[in-house]
Amino acid sequence: MKNNSLNSILKPYLQPAFIVCVILLAAAAAGLPLVERVFGLYLRKDPIALKKSLDSHDQGLQPAYKIVRKEQIEIEDVVKTLGTDIYIQWILEDVNVPIESPVRLCMLFITYYDMPDNVPHIPEVCYIGGGNVIKASDEMSIPIKKGDFNKTIPIKYLTFENSSGSFSINFSFPLCYLIYSNEMYANSRDMARVALNRNIFKKYSYFSKVEWKFFGSSQFSSAFYPDKKAVIQASEKLLSVILPILEKDYWPNTRSVSN
Numbered sequence: 001m002k003n004n005s006l007n008s009i010l011k012p013y014l015q016p017a018f019i020v021c022v023i024l025l026a027a028a029a030a031g032l033p034l035v036e037r038v039f040g041l042y043l044r045k046d047p048i049a050l051k052k053s054l055d056s057h058d059q060g061l062q063p064a065y066k067i068v069r070k071e072q073i074e075i076e077d078v079v080k081t082l083g084t085d086i087y088i089q090w091i092l093e094d095v096n097v098p099i100e101s102p103v104r105l106c107m108l109f110i111t112y113y114d115m116p117d118n119v120p121h122i123p124e125v126c127y128i129g130g131g132n133v134i135k136a137s138d139e140m141s142i143p144i145k146k147g148d149f150n151k152t153i154p155i156k157y158l159t160f161e162n163s164s165g166s167f168s169i170n171f172s173f174p175l176c177y178l179i180y181s182n183e184m185y186a187n188s189r190d191m192a193r194v195a196l197n198r199n200i201f202k203k204y205s206y207f208s209k210v211e212w213k214f215f216g217s218s219q220f221s222s223a224f225y226p227d228k229k230a231v232i233q234a235s236e237k238l239l240s241v242i243l244p245i246l247e248k249d250y251w252p253n254t255r256s257v258s259n
Contacts, residue, residue: 061092070089104217139157141154155176192207
């Protein structure tokens with residue numbers, strides 16, 4: 001009885017078609033390095049370093065923004081969860097807007113991943129783990145024009161609500177981010193995956209996440225967080241300052257790197 005039951009379970013896996021498929025897959029896997037060499041393909045990407053450290057990025061922010069504070073993640077488990085130790089987390093101040101403006105301050109968080117097989121750690125995961133819930137999610141594009149830099153940048157606009165019980169009342173706040181991978185901008189994990197693997201003739205791959213959140217000074221502002229219109233306007237200004245610098249001086253260009 002037991003033998004009959006076992007045979008019925010194994011029967012689908014003993015069919016000739018299934019066995020042939022297994023053999024072909026095994027042969028393909030074993031021959032992958034040969035296929036790559038013969039056809040000049042790079043199905044498994046190598047990491048590539050930044051042109052220079054993100055820490056020196058402050059040189060290009062002035063006079064548009066003043067750096068109020070440079071923060072470090074002190075908890076080792078948080079860094080492990082982030083998936084990289086290559087990052088900057090700065091509080092910026094736009095001294096050219098009124099002091100009571102809800103876009104006066106900005107948290108800028110830039111991470112870089114030289115591990116091309118990984119998927120970006122996105123705010124949707126991080127902030128939910130911190131006790132927030134997503135109230136709204138919007139994929140949108142922002143035109144950025146500054147000198148020779150003329151691009152339409154896809155970004156993700158998120159609205160979170162804090163419901164962790166840490167405060168006496170719940171509150172909502174906006175946050176935006178984008179991903180830059182292999183000279184392509186993305187506003188979702190799926191777009192980032194496409195960028196990571198889009199050129200099989202290039203040896204290297206990487207991605208970087210740029211995340212930002214505007215807020216006001218609680219001492220002077222009655223509206224601590226800005227509305228969507230104010231966020232978009234402030235984002236255009238911020239990205240027009242940081243993206244041309246990041247592309248030119250920091251992010252590598254896989255198209256120009258010799259294999």
